[in-house]
Amino acid sequence: MTDNRSVLPIPSEELAALRARYPAGFESSLVMPCLRRIQELRGHVDDGDIGALATYLGVPRVQVEEVLSFYTQYRREAGGRWQVAVCRNVSCSMRGAERLIDACERKLGVAVGETTPDGRVTLSTVECLGSCGTAPVMMVNEQYVENVSVESLDALLEELR
Amino acid sequence: MSSKKLLMTFPVTATSHQLADYRARGGYATLEKVLRTMQPADVTKEVAASGVQGRGGAAFPAGRKWGVINLADGQPHYLCANADEGEPGTFKDRWILENAPHLLVESMLIAAYALEVRHAFVYIRGEFDLPYRRLAGAIEEARAAGYLGAPLFGGAFSCELVAHRGAGSYVCGEASGLLTSLEGKRGYPRNRPPRLTVKGLYRRPTVVNNVETLANLVNILRDGAAAFKSHGTPKNPGTRLISISGHIAKPGVYEIEIGYPWRTFLEEDCGGMMNDANLKCVIPGGISTKVLTASEIASLTLDSESVESAGSSMGSGGMIAIAEGTCMVRLLQVMLRFYHHESCGQCTPCREGMGWLHRIIDRIVDGQGRKEDLDQMLRISRMNDGTTICGMGDAAGYATVGILAKYRDEFDYWIEHKRSRYDGNLECRPST
Numbered sequence: 001m002t003d004n005r006s007v008l009p010i011p012s013e014e015l016a017a018l019r020a021r022y023p024a025g026f027e028s029s030l031v032m033p034c035l036r037r038i039q040e041l042r043g044h045v046d047d048g049d050i051g052a053l054a055t056y057l058g059v060p061r062v063q064v065e066e067v068l069s070f071y072t073q074y075r076r077e078a079g080g081r082w083q084v085a086v087c088r089n090v091s092c093s094m095r096g097a098e099r100l101i102d103a104c105e106r107k108l109g110v111a112v113g114e115t116t117p118d119g120r121v122t123l124s125t126v127e128c129l130g131s132c133g134t135a136p137v138m139m140v141n142e143q144y145v146e147n148v149s150v151e152s153l154d155a156l157l158e159e160l161r
Numbered sequence: 162m163s164s165k166k167l168l169m170t171f172p173v174t175a176t177s178h179q180l181a182d183y184r185a186r187g188g189y190a191t192l193e194k195v196l197r198t199m200q201p202a203d204v205t206k207e208v209a210a211s212g213v214q215g216r217g218g219a220a221f222p223a224g225r226k227w228g229v230i231n232l233a234d235g236q237p238h239y240l241c242a243n244a245d246e247g248e249p250g251t252f253k254d255r256w257i258l259e260n261a262p263h264l265l266v267e268s269m270l271i272a273a274y275a276l277e278v279r280h281a282f283v284y285i286r287g288e289f290d291l292p293y294r295r296l297a298g299a300i301e302e303a304r305a306a307g308y309l310g311a312p313l314f315g316g317a318f319s320c321e322l323v324a325h326r327g328a329g330s331y332v333c334g335e336a337s338g339l340l341t342s343l344e345g346k347r348g349y350p351r352n353r354p355p356r357l358t359v360k361g362l363y364r365r366p367t368v369v370n371n372v373e374t375l376a377n378l379v380n381i382l383r384d385g386a387a388a389f390k391s392h393g394t395p396k397n398p399g400t401r402l403i404s405i406s407g408h409i410a411k412p413g414v415y416e417i418e419i420g421y422p423w424r425t426f427l428e429e430d431c432g433g434m435m436n437d438a439n440l441k442c443v444i445p446g447g448i449s450t451k452v453l454t455a456s457e458i459a460s461l462t463l464d465s466e467s468v469e470s471a472g473s474s475m476g477s478g479g480m481i482a483i484a485e486g487t488c489m490v491r492l493l494q495v496m497l498r499f500y501h502h503e504s505c506g507q508c509t510p511c512r513e514g515m516g517w518l519h520r521i522i523d524r525i526v527d528g529q530g531r532k533e534d535l536d537q538m539l540r541i542s543r544m545n546d547g548t549t550i551c552g553m554g555d556a557a558g559y560a561t562v563g564i565l566a567k568y569r570d571e572f573d574y575w576i577e578h579k580r581s582r583y584d585g586n587l588e589c590r591p592s593t
Contacts (some may be wrong), residue, residue: 021323023237023280025363031345032328036287063346070347070505072329073287089249090448091406091481093495093587127331127499128249129288132406132479133413142290 008052009041010034015056027057031067035074044075072126080115080122082160084108085139086148088125091132096149100136101125103150107157121160164430165392167380167400168373169416173260178295180302183263189308191383192267196274196314199382201232204275208378210386212398217243217334217371218447218477220397220465229358230366232277239367240278241343242269242375244285244292245327245334248447249499251479253402254372256414258285258292261376262299266322268378270308273320276368280321283372284339287328296324331503335551336369337361338505349507350551373402373478393419397464401478407444408484408589410435420464427482436591438484442567446476448496449556451563452483473563484589488581489568493561494522495587500557510545511554517541518561525572528579535565535572 008015014037022029031053038049045068054061068074086092086101101112104123108116115122131137134146145156176182183189195204209224230238242265246254257265265283273281285293300322303309312319325343332338333348340362342348361367377399381389390398397419403426406412410432417426427433427440434440440455451473453461461467468475483492501519506512518541521534542558549555565572574582 021321023321028345029325029343032342033326036326036328057345059345066347067328067345070330071287071327074328088495089499090444090492090495090587091250094407094481094483094487094589096588098587126288126329127502128247130246130252130255130286132250132252132481133404135406135412139288144290 008034008038008049008056010037028059028063030057031059031064032071035064035067039075044078046076080120082121083124083139083141084121084157084160085124085126087127087129087131087135087137087139089128089132091128092136095135097136099150100138100148100153103153104157107153121157164416164421165400165418166416167389167392168257168261168264168376168402169414178260178262178299180263180299180306183261187383188263189267191379192270192308193314195271195382196316196318201275201277204271204382205230207386208275208381211377211381211389212386212396213374213377213381213389214397214465215371216373216377216401216478218248218449218474220475223370223374226358226370227272227276227368229356230276230368234366237280237365238276238278239362239365240269240273240276240281241340241362241367241369242281242283242372243334243336243339243369244283244289244296244372245339246289246372246477247286247331247334248449248477248479249496250406250444250447250481251404251477252406253404253414253478255289255292256402256404257372257376258289259295262296263303264376264379265296265372266299266303266308268375269322270313270320271378271382272368272370272375274318278320278368280323282343282362283322283324284333284343285324285326286333287326289326293324293326300324330505331499332505332551332553335553338551339369340367347505349505350553352550394462394464394466396466401463401475403463403478403480405431405480405482407481408435408438408487409433409482417463420462420467423458423461423463423467426463431482434482434484434589436484436589438486438589438591441483441485441487443483444479444481445473447479448481448499448560449552450474450476451559452567454567486583486590487587488583488585489564489571490522490526490575490581491585491587493564494526496560497522497557500553500560504553508549508554510548511557514541514545514554515557518557525575526585530572530576530579532576534576535569539565 050064137146205227213223214220330348333342335350337351338348357367393399404414442452442454497519501515504511504515542561545554545558
């Protein structure tokens with residue numbers, strides 16, 4: 001069933017301010033900034049948001065769905081309270097990312113792509129975060145954690161309550 | 162040879178990214194000089210005369226790109242800084258965004274003036290949180306100080322600047338994919354012609370320049386094209402930000418004068434290899450540039466001509482140093498997994514080819530490799546070359562061909578013995 005809820009979780013003043021920053025006729029360009037903001041507020045983007053955003057911006061619903069399924073940072077389902085994403089690209093792998101991913105799986109008791117049963121942490125891997133000089137690096141929600149080691153991982157995961 | 166610095170010219174402190182510090186370093190004085198004393202076309206002439214080339218990977222002369230914009234066509238023009246830094250191994254634009262965001266803002270205002278742009282954008286990759294906050298902070302400061310959104314220095318010129326965040330996609334670093342993404346769609350690259358400078362953002366003439374390319378403008382317009390050309394090599398002027406990672410003792414971002422000796426850079430500036438290891442090979446400028454062996458780079462200098470003479474490229478300046486004992490089969494496996502993950506799916510050779518290459522290398526690593534696999538990989542790489550809308554298909558091919566050409570014996574060994582010639586580890590171990 002398509003949810004036709006028409007209210008976006010973004011406050012209307014904020015939407016107006018966002019809209020004012022772009023030139024007239026750039027409504028389509030607001031799809032990604034709005035999706036990011038929805039996800040920040042709700043934790044993920046649900047079906048109702050898609051319809052509401054398409055209506056608000058006057059863009060086809062399918063455009064919003066295409067964007068959601070193309071970019072890796074959008075989440076369509078609620079995940080853990082903490083999103084832990086470990087880089088596995090070349091420079092990080094050369095500095096221990098492969099051992100780090102194994103250690104994350106072991107310590108959290110979940111495989112990459114899964115959420116701990118208590119809903120605390122979702123573990124994932126990402127491709128190059130552009131932080132190769134401080135490899136290995138991981139993203140915890142929005143924040144980069146650099147020069148991670150298997151040894152420093154315990155304390156780090158412990159903080160994610 | 163002294164290594165002249167044009168960008169990393171100040172000590173990084175807790176406030177060095179802010180407007181007050183930037184102004185104390187002479188910030189926005191060049192913008193004022195340009196707007197008060199130069200016509201837009203003169204700015205483009207100066208940039209062309211400087212010979213500055215794109216720092217994102219393609220090394221296209223910025224002046225020539227700008228020269229396509231017709232100032233009298235009566236259309237809106239757009240400018241977009243490419244801050245979607247995503248080529249693995251590259252993290253130098255992040256240095257500018259975090260530490261010198263006002264340098265980018267001032268440079269973009271100069272470019273906007275030259276190109277008759279009223280709305281400029283910075284497309285910044287979605288993962289860059291601190292760089293985004295620094296840039297957004299600089300934009301707010303610049304707006305409050307009257308540099309953005311209001312007529313400048315008593316003239317008619319004014320420009321708006323928006324920081325627009327991506328959401329995780331390598332292909333959006335390709336200029337046309339970036340603009341399609343900025344239009345709120347999947348970041349599919351577009352066929353050329355028409356060039357983006359003819360039909361770009363919303364089908365209007367658009368200039369897309371890399372962050373570092375733009376950041377050089379303040380220098381070029383402050384000191385003049387001749388001063389800029391006095392640095393670097395005649396064909397490749399200026400400096401480059403090199404971000405180095407991998408098995409190097411002191412990874413990080415370095416600014417070098419173009420033409421700097423490669424070995425000196427690695428051994429002296431970067432402290433040599435970690436764990437006293439020996440250098441096996443170097444990826445010069447992002448994983449899409451062909452790997453060069455330690456002996457190949459021994460007499461090379463860091464400029465396009467020198468690196469291209471050895472069959473590779475300076476690329477994005479994302480250098481990766483690789484120690485002896487590192488398994489190149491596993492290294493290529495990581496690269497091909499990446500390309501497969503990031504193929505946007507528009508073009509058949511890339512969409513199918515990336516998956517095919519990835520499956521073959523996974524099979525080899527699983528001990529199921531066949532003798533004919535390596536030739537098949539080369540065939541697929543050739544099939545991708547020049548047959549896709551953007552350069553990603555070619556890039557994965559370069560990486561594959563580059564590694565197979567120099568380290569085929571490691572692949573043969575794995576296929577025959579069903580294991581790595583080394584231990585299959587990508588981490589560095591002390592030399593023996």
